[in-house]
Amino acid sequence: MEQLAEGIARSRVPSVTLPPYAATECYWVGSPSEVILVDAGDGSEAGVQQLEDDWETLGSPAVRAVFATHHHGDHTGGGAWAHRRWGCPLYLAEADIARLGARTRTDAPWQPFAMDSVTIGGIRVDLVAAPGHTPGQCNFWIPSVRGLLAGDNVLGNTTVVIVPPDGHLGEYMETLIRLKRLGAEWIGPGHGDVVQNPDQYLGEYLAHRHERSRQILDLLHGEAMTPRTIAEVLYRDKLPLEQMAVGEWMVRGHLEWFQAQGWVQEERGRYRITADGRHAMWKGRDDLK
Numbered sequence: 001m002e003q004l005a006e007g008i009a010r011s012r013v014p015s016v017t018l019p020p021y022a023a024t025e026c027y028w029v030g031s032p033s034e035v036i037l038v039d040a041g042d043g044s045e046a047g048v049q050q051l052e053d054d055w056e057t058l059g060s061p062a063v064r065a066v067f068a069t070h071h072h073g074d075h076t077g078g079g080a081w082a083h084r085r086w087g088c089p090l091y092l093a094e095a096d097i098a099r100l101g102a103r104t105r106t107d108a109p110w111q112p113f114a115m116d117s118v119t120i121g122g123i124r125v126d127l128v129a130a131p132g133h134t135p136g137q138c139n140f141w142i143p144s145v146r147g148l149l150a151g152d153n154v155l156g157n158t159t160v161v162i163v164p165p166d167g168h169l170g171e172y173m174e175t176l177i178r179l180k181r182l183g184a185e186w187i188g189p190g191h192g193d194v195v196q197n198p199d200q201y202l203g204e205y206l207a208h209r210h211e212r213s214r215q216i217l218d219l220l221h222g223e224a225m226t227p228r229t230i231a232e233v234l235y236r237d238k239l240p241l242e243q244m245a246v247g248e249w250m251v252r253g254h255l256e257w258f259q260a261q262g263w264v265q266e267e268r269g270r271y272r273i274t275a276d277g278r279h280a281m282w283k284g285r286d287d288l289k
């Protein structure tokens with residue numbers, strides 16, 4: 001377990017998740033007598049054992065609630081166990097409850113939350129709607145220590161995969177801008193190392209997306225292309241062929257967003273840039289958000 005600030009610790013919970021990660025970071029917030037847990041890992045035996053061990057290390061505080069940042073199984077899978085173990089309510093944003101897998105839904109009573117903030121062990125935690133990676137992604141802002149628990153909107157060592165229909169790139173970029181404005185001093189991501197330079201890190205995330213957008217529009221400037229062909233050009237040296245499907249999904253995320261802006265048109269699986277798309281391209285990357 002890693003202590004991040006007074007009253008805030010995190011457990012690296014072994015979970016099946018996207019490489020290169022092999023664990024979900026779960027956060028305890030509160031005091032030695034009461035805590036909330038943010039995310040619960042995938043519910044595997046090794047995962048729940050880690051939660052149990054770390055909870056004992058914390059002094060076996062009363063667990064008042066488990067919040068999940070989003071519905072993906074590597075964050076909600078441990079909910080059923082946590083509910084049985086501690087009898088606590090399980091909270092997840094309404095938009096994401098609808099997307100829970102059938103098994104997770106029957107195994108664990110996830111419920112929507114109506115609160116904007118919780119105070120636990122004297123620490124106030126603000127709940128921040130942060131859609132993009134999923135429609136109901138919720139992040140947790142702890143003003144007293146200027147810390148942000150960002151779920152899968154931020155990963156410690158890589159960028160984030162935004163895959164439609166769950167993910168929405170336009171919403172994600174807007175969320176990143178809002179999160180950046182919080183002025184966090186550190187970010188606890190859903191996977192990977194703690195981010196110690198949030199302003200710069202989020203700036204790089206945004207720049208990376210702008211650059212990808214520009215590259216894709218650039219390619220379409222020449223000819224109509226399928227998402228697969230675009231992915232093969234963009235990720236030729238970055239992804240092994242067997243992971244090209246992931247690249248293709250990331251490209252689809254961009255294309256769906258471009259389409260909503262009227263920047264591209266689809267015809268029999270191929271995408272073509274429109275006059276508006278050309279205009280957006282020439283206006284420069286700062287307007288490509």
Ligand SMILES: [Zn+2]
Nearest residue numbers: 072074152190
């Ligand atoms: Zn995750």
